[in-house]
Amino acid sequence: MTTAANSTAANSTGAKRLDLCATGEVAPGTALKVEIEDLALAVFNVDGEFFVTDDLCTHGPGSLSEGYIDGDVVECNFHNGQFNIRTGEVVSPPCMVPAKTYPVTVIDGRVTIEV
Numbered sequence: 001m002t003t004a005a006n007s008t009a010a011n012s013t014g015a016k017r018l019d020l021c022a023t024g025e026v027a028p029g030t031a032l033k034v035e036i037e038d039l040a041l042a043v044f045n046v047d048g049e050f051f052v053t054d055d056l057c058t059h060g061p062g063s064l065s066e067g068y069i070d071g072d073v074v075e076c077n078f079h080n081g082q083f084n085i086r087t088g089e090v091v092s093p094p095c096m097v098p099a100k101t102y103p104v105t106v107i108d109g110r111v112t113i114e115v
């Protein structure tokens, strides 16, 4: 599933908070692709905790939001490389480069990140 989000706000430090989706849009054990500004992101719900990575696999054209999720590991649906959803670290090859992660804050039931 893909959703487009467009709500943005700048805070006092100049960092920008992006509002990605409602927590209820991402069931535990699933992921949602969110496209916002020039980013394509995967929002993961791991047992009620939310994590955000780049959606594009670092190894090729795989979409991590469409990957197979087992606990806090996502397996790319393209060549079956695996990443830790919490840290972005590679768990299993052929991926070599960690997935980029974003700090998540849930505000009023919304999943937000700071960029």
Ligand code: FES
Pocket (backbone or CB within 6 Å): 057, 058, 059, 060, 061, 062, 076, 077, 078, 079, 080, 081, 094, 095
């Ligand atoms: S594109 Fe993801 S493992 Fe190759």
